[in-house]
Amino acid sequence: xxxxxxxxxxERIRKELDNAVDFWLxxxxxxxxxxxxxxIGRDGTVYDELKYVWLQGRQVWMYCRLYRTMxxxxxxxxxxxxxxGVCVSVEIRPRLxxxxxxxxxxxxxxxxxxxxxxxxxxxxLFRVFHILAPGDLSREATDPRSHSVVFFPLxxxxxxxxxxxxxGTRLGLGGPPGVPRGKVSPQQLRSPDASRGLVQQLTDxxxxxxxxxxRELASWCVRQILQHVQRDGTAILENVSPEGAELxxxxxRLQNPGHALEAGWFLLQVSAEQGDAELQQTAINKFVELPYxxxxxxxxxxxxxxxxxxGHCPTQLxxxxxxxxxxxxxxxxxxxxxxxxxxxxxLETFSQVYEYTFNHFPDTKNGEWFxxxxxxxxxxxxFKGGPFKGFFHVPRCLYMCERMLxxxxxxxxxxx
Amino acid sequence: xxxxxxxxxxERIRKELDNAVDFWLxxxxxxxxxxxxxxIGRDGTVYDELKYVWLQGRQVWMYCRLYRTMxxxxxxxxxxxxxxGVCVSVEIRPRLxxxxxxxxxxxxxxxxxxxxxxxxxxxxLFRVFHILAPGDLSREATDPRSHSVVFFPLxxxxxxxxxxxxxGTRLGLGGPPGVPRGKVSPQQLRSPDASRGLVQQLTDxxxxxxxxxxRELASWCVRQILQHVQRDGTAILENVSPEGAELxxxxxRLQNPGHALEAGWFLLQVSAEQGDAELQQTAINKFVELPYxxxxxxxxxxxxxxxxxxGHCPTQLxxxxxxxxxxxxxxxxxxxxxxxxxxxxxLETFSQVYEYTFNHFPDTKNGEWFxxxxxxxxxxxxFKGGPFKGFFHVPRCLYMCERMLxxxxxxxxxxx
Numbered sequence: 001x002x003x004x005x006x007x008x009x010x011e012r013i014r015k016e017l018d019n020a021v022d023f024w025l026x027x028x029x030x031x032x033x034x035x036x037x038x039x040i041g042r043d044g045t046v047y048d049e050l051k052y053v054w055l056q057g058r059q060v061w062m063y064c065r066l067y068r069t070m071x072x073x074x075x076x077x078x079x080x081x082x083x084x085g086v087c088v089s090v091e092i093r094p095r096l097x098x099x100x101x102x103x104x105x106x107x108x109x110x111x112x113x114x115x116x117x118x119x120x121x122x123x124x125l126f127r128v129f130h131i132l133a134p135g136d137l138s139r140e141a142t143d144p145r146s147h148s149v150v151f152f153p154l155x156x157x158x159x160x161x162x163x164x165x166x167x168g169t170r171l172g173l174g175g176p177p178g179v180p181r182g183k184v185s186p187q188q189l190r191s192p193d194a195s196r197g198l199v200q201q202l203t204d205x206x207x208x209x210x211x212x213x214x215r216e217l218a219s220w221c222v223r224q225i226l227q228h229v230q231r232d233g234t235a236i237l238e239n240v241s242p243e244g245a246e247l248x249x250x251x252x253r254l255q256n257p258g259h260a261l262e263a264g265w266f267l268l269q270v271s272a273e274q275g276d277a278e279l280q281q282t283a284i285n286k287f288v289e290l291p292y293x294x295x296x297x298x299x300x301x302x303x304x305x306x307x308x309x310x311g312h313c314p315t316q317l318x319x320x321x322x323x324x325x326x327x328x329x330x331x332x333x334x335x336x337x338x339x340x341x342x343x344x345x346x347l348e349t350f351s352q353v354y355e356y357t358f359n360h361f362p363d364t365k366n367g368e369w370f371x372x373x374x375x376x377x378x379x380x381x382x383f384k385g386g387p388f389k390g391f392f393h394v395p396r397c398l399y400m401c402e403r404m405l406x407x408x409x410x411x412x413x414x415x416x
Numbered sequence: 417x418x419x420x421x422x423x424x425x426x427e428r429i430r431k432e433l434d435n436a437v438d439f440w441l442x443x444x445x446x447x448x449x450x451x452x453x454x455x456i457g458r459d460g461t462v463y464d465e466l467k468y469v470w471l472q473g474r475q476v477w478m479y480c481r482l483y484r485t486m487x488x489x490x491x492x493x494x495x496x497x498x499x500x501g502v503c504v505s506v507e508i509r510p511r512l513x514x515x516x517x518x519x520x521x522x523x524x525x526x527x528x529x530x531x532x533x534x535x536x537x538x539x540x541l542f543r544v545f546h547i548l549a550p551g552d553l554s555r556e557a558t559d560p561r562s563h564s565v566v567f568f569p570l571x572x573x574x575x576x577x578x579x580x581x582x583x584g585t586r587l588g589l590g591g592p593p594g595v596p597r598g599k600v601s602p603q604q605l606r607s608p609d610a611s612r613g614l615v616q617q618l619t620d621x622x623x624x625x626x627x628x629x630x631r632e633l634a635s636w637c638v639r640q641i642l643q644h645v646q647r648d649g650t651a652i653l654e655n656v657s658p659e660g661a662e663l664x665x666x667x668x669r670l671q672n673p674g675h676a677l678e679a680g681w682f683l684l685q686v687s688a689e690q691g692d693a694e695l696q697q698t699a700i701n702k703f704v705e706l707p708y709x710x711x712x713x714x715x716x717x718x719x720x721x722x723x724x725x726x727g728h729c730p731t732q733l734x735x736x737x738x739x740x741x742x743x744x745x746x747x748x749x750x751x752x753x754x755x756x757x758x759x760x761x762x763l764e765t766f767s768q769v770y771e772y773t774f775n776h777f778p779d780t781k782n783g784e785w786f787x788x789x790x791x792x793x794x795x796x797x798x799f800k801g802g803p804f805k806g807f808f809h810v811p812r813c814l815y816m817c818e819r820m821l822x823x824x825x826x827x828x829x830x831x832x
Contacts, residue, residue, distance in 0.1 A: 039666065039731075047728045048665035249464035250455065312463045315455075315802045317734040317788060372733060374790060386731045 003412050009354060010405040016362060017398035021066065021073065023368040023384065024059065024391040025081060034084050040385035043366045047383065055390030060085040062395050070399070186239035186247055189228050189259045200269065222270055222279070225263045229286050235309045236260040236291055250315055255307040257295025258326025264288040265333040268340060280340060288333045292349060295326070300376050301356045303327060320375040324389070327357040328397035335404045369394050419828050425770060426821040432778060433814035437482065437489065439784040439800065440475070440807040441497060450500050456801035459782045463799065471806030476501040478811050486815070602655035602663055605644050605675045638686055638695070641679045645702050651725045652676040652707055666731055671723040673711025674742025680704040681749040684756060696756060704749045708765060711742070716792050717772045719743060736791040740805070743773040744813035751820045785810050 027044035028036040030051070038055045039048035063082035066073035200218075227244030230237045238254040239247055246252045264287030271280035295303045302322035306314040313319070334350035337343075360377050361369040363384070371389040372381035383389070443460035444452040446467070454471045455464035479498035482489035643660030646653045654670040655663055662668045680703030687696035711719045718738035722730040729735070750766035753759075776793050777785040779800070787805040788797035799805070 041728060050665050249466050308463075312457060313798050315797070315799070317737060317797065320796055321733060375796070380736055380791070381731070381733065382729050383731070 003409065005351075006405055006409055006412070010402060010409065012358060013398050013402050013405065016358075017395060017402060018072075019362075019367050020369070020391070020395045020398065021078075024395075025077065028059070028385065028391065029081065029084065036085055036391070038385050038387075038390050040383060042363065042370075042382040042384065044384070052387055052390065055385075055392070056085050058390050058392035062391050062399075066395070066399060069403075186251060187224060187227065187242050187244075189225070189236070189238050189256065189263055200266075218270065222267065225267060225287075226282070228260075228263070229282075231309065233286060234290075235294070236263075236287060237309060250308065250312070253309045253312065254314065255291070255294060255309055256305070256326075257291040257303050257307070258305070258323070258329050260287050260291035260295075261326065261329040261333045264291070265329070265336050268333070268336045272340060284337045284341070284346070288337050288346075289349075292330060292334075292353075297322075297375065302360070302373065302375075302377060303330060303353075304375075321380070322360070322373040322375065322377060324357075324361050324369050324371045325393040327353060327361065328393045331357060331397055332400050335401050339404050339408055419825065421767075422821055422825055422828070426818060426825065428774060429814050429818050429821065432774075433811060433818060434488075435778075435783050436785070436807070436811050436814065437494075440811075441493065444475070444801065444807065445497065445500065452501055452807070454801050454803075454806050456799060458779065458786075458798040458800065460800070468803055468806070471801075471808070472501050474806050474808035478807050478815075482811070482815060485819075602667060603640060603643065603658050603660075605641070605652070605654050605672065605679055634686065638683065641683060641703075642698070644676075644679070645698075647725065649702060650706075651710070652679075652703060653725060666724065666728070669725045669728065670730065671707070671710060671725055672721070672742075673707040673719050673723070674721070674739070674745050676703050676707035676711075677742065677745040677749045680707070681745070681752050684749070684752045688756060700753045700757070700762070704753050704762075705765075708746065708750075708769075713738075713791065718776070718789065718791075718793060719746060719769075720791075737796070738776070738789040738791065738793060740773075740777050740785050740787040741809040743769060743777065744809045747773060747813055748816050751817050755820050755824055 023044065024036070027040050027046070028038070030037055030049075035051050035056055036059050037046045037049065038052045039046060039050055041047045060082050063078050063085070067075075067078045067082065227240050228236050228238070230240065230246050236255065237246060237252065238256045238259060239251050241247055264283050267279060267283035267287055270276070271283055292303075294307060297304055297320075300322075303326045304319065305321050305323050305326065306316045306319040308314050330353045331350065334346050334353060338346035338350060360373055361371075363370055366384075368384040370379045370382060370384075371386070372379070374380050385391075439460065440452070443456050443462070444454070446453055446465075451467050451472055452475050453462045453465065454468045455462060455466055457463045476498050479494050479501070483491075483494040483498065643656050644652050644654070646656065646662050652671065653662060653668065654672045654675060655667050657663055680699050683695060683699035683703055686692070687699055708719075710723060713720055713736075716738075719742040720735065721737050721739050721742065722732045722735040724730050746769045747766065750762050750769060754762035754766060776789055777787075779786055782800075784800040786795045786798060787800075787802070788795070790796050801807075
């Protein structure tokens with residue numbers, strides 16, 4: 001594939017990222033009560049003043065990341081936007097996990113039944129994003145005496161210790177740390193996914209002492225993720241037993257290609273950090289190529305939301321819909337896999353996902369992306385922000401892809 | 417509309433009912449552990465041995481009702497089938513409400529977010545169906561000394577008192593009896609719906625003493641249902657405050673035409689029992705015609721699952737899908753409204769719903785009905801039984817419609 005093609009991708013991705021940032025800066029900020037509106041319609045109208053708390057944290061994290069690492073977003077308004085969101089998040093902190101506040105809502109009730117049989121993973125996810133956000137901000141504050149620098153690392157550690165029971169004493173005992181067992185306690189793929197993201201956040205750019213402190217958890221996350229490789233390596237199953245065995249029935253047979261692909265790029269990051277070629281190979285074969293092969297709709301294109309590994313009909317009503325976020329994860333996963341290996345087939349697949357994604361999800365009229373398509377590719381829910389869609393998956397994907405394309409193009413020029 | 421047409425409807429409905437009963441008798445019975453399989457695929461294959469407890473109760477209730485009131489189902493195998501299900505239900509009784517047992521599952525986690533923000537209504541529904549089922553059976557047992565006659569009324573009363581705090585002392589105080597208040601406690605349309613069904617069941621065919629005991633609850637149910645008439649009588653809203661006011665945001669604006677139609681025929685039954693012409697008029701105008709006018713898809717036909725009264729996009733991913741059960745409720749509601757009033761327009765609409773329903777939902781190859789169609793009318797989940805679809809809505813609808821058509825045709829002949 002030509003350099004011209006990579007430059008074309010980068011150009012489009014850069015524009016889409018600018019566009020997404022503009023949209024959320026323009027429509028999501030509550031200038032009266034603080035925080036971010038999360039229920040935003042097709043044209044930017046706020047259709048509900050409810051603010052989903054977990055999306056507040058994600059939005060802060062995203063602003064911080066853009067401010068810290070991309071020159072064109074290192075602007076006062078991005079930092080101020082992040083701070084405004086953090087103030088709201090801190091305000092509701094003492095009421096964790098069932099947080100509520102002025103116009104704020106705790107995480108939405110579970111809607112993906114098959115992938116979340118209990119309550120705990122959702123609460124964990126919620127808290128994880130509240131660590132991620134201030135963690136990033138604390139390293140960003142321009143004034144070293146500012147509130148954020150002093151306070152947020154403490155806060156992150158406090159929430160962390162609530163989740164993981166402090167000092168990581170339960171780690172290495174074979175169980176997922178801090179996830180209490182219910183009557184049925186499957187291990188869900190997204191739970192170690194989230195923990196892995198958290199470790200990365202807490203250790204990113206920190207000293208060796210911090211890195212060492214969380215190393216065991218990082219290894220635990222990888223082990224947990226790898227337990228989802230089932231059926232002699234032919235499938236990634238969304239739910240497995242805490243011992244890593246397949247569970248009976250629909251719950252055990254469930255596949256969520258988007259989660260598998262997200263796990264794939266997490267594993268690729270770890271393999272790169274640790275120089276682990278075997279892990280890289282597993283990540284690509286099992287968590288990038290396999291979910292794509294199984295999850296791609298050969299008839300209409302796009303990734304299915306849920307599938308049953310034995311070909312039964314999933315019981316999730318939305319199983320055949322095409323959601324924006326699995327496509328975001330696929331773009332990141334394939335571009336990262338290609339960046340690490342330079343194998344042309346991986347870039348070919350990235351292109352296929354890219355074409356589907358950019359032909360279906362962006363709203364060329366009002367900006368930002370639609371989130372929900374029918375199996376056939378028609379927009380069926382037209383809001384830009386809702387209970388599960390905030391300022392997160394779209395900008396994170398575009399940000400990561402732009403950075404990877406920067407590096408790929410720089411390397412191409414170096415070698416030319 | 418001609419008598420021939422009504423006879424044609426009855427013929428088809430009778431066949432569909434026989435067909436549904438055959439399907440569940442053939443495929444759903446667990447002859448080893450007892451009870452009913454509830455996860456049944458397109459062709460009758462059990463795709464998960466999980467048994468949803470609330471569907472056990474519904475299936476028992478349905479068998480009892482058919483056995484008790486329709487000559488052609490007054491067969492030993494129907495009674496035995498019902499008893500086999502009751503034994504399983506009784507076995508798990510002591511663990512109410514979070515019941516579990518061998519291969520049994522408590523009610524599925526909430527999936528219709530907008531219509532069930534808390535946990536309580538689902539638990540109430542679950543328990544209600546466990547009263548309904550044995551209540552019916554206890555009046556059916558052929559042997560007066562049998563276990564069921566002695567035991568089940570006691571059981572029903574026990575569960576009843578758990579739900580309603582015994583003796584109805586909380587009735588008339590303005591609050592929904594026995595539904596504990598959460599942080600946000602909207603009143604959902606289906607909660608009084610279920611209570612109303614329960615009162616009907618507990619009083620049906622009983623002496624005046626029993627009827628009197630539950631009269632206040634019956635009136636409370638009607639008052640609660642009527643609180644969902646909002647916006648100057650132009651809309652039925654799914655969630656209202658306990659005081660009967662509209663709630664803010666998406667939750668407050670949500671409409672569920674299927675629930676409104678179900679409430680409609682409940683109200684029509686009450687109005688007939690009480691000779692209340694005003695209630696009948698309200699039921700028809702507000703709970704039968706209005707939800708149909710708002711909920712019918714003018715482009716593709718069929719009833720939407722959810723709608724926002726202000727025309728925003730609902731946040732429920734399945735909002736535009738066509739589900740079997742709202743169509744069942746619509747058939748009952750329009751045929752009952754026509755039976756009570758003889759207004760031709762009501763029969764016209766019944767015919768329209770009938771055509772859509774019978775052209776889309778029945779599986780002419782394997783029997784029974786599909787439950788889930790895309791907006792365009794394509795089958796998108798092909799199982800016959802799942803977490804929310806059991807031996808209940810389809811046979812209840814066919815049973816009630818057949819009975820109403822019997823009466824209509826008998827009256828036509830009488831008057832001829």
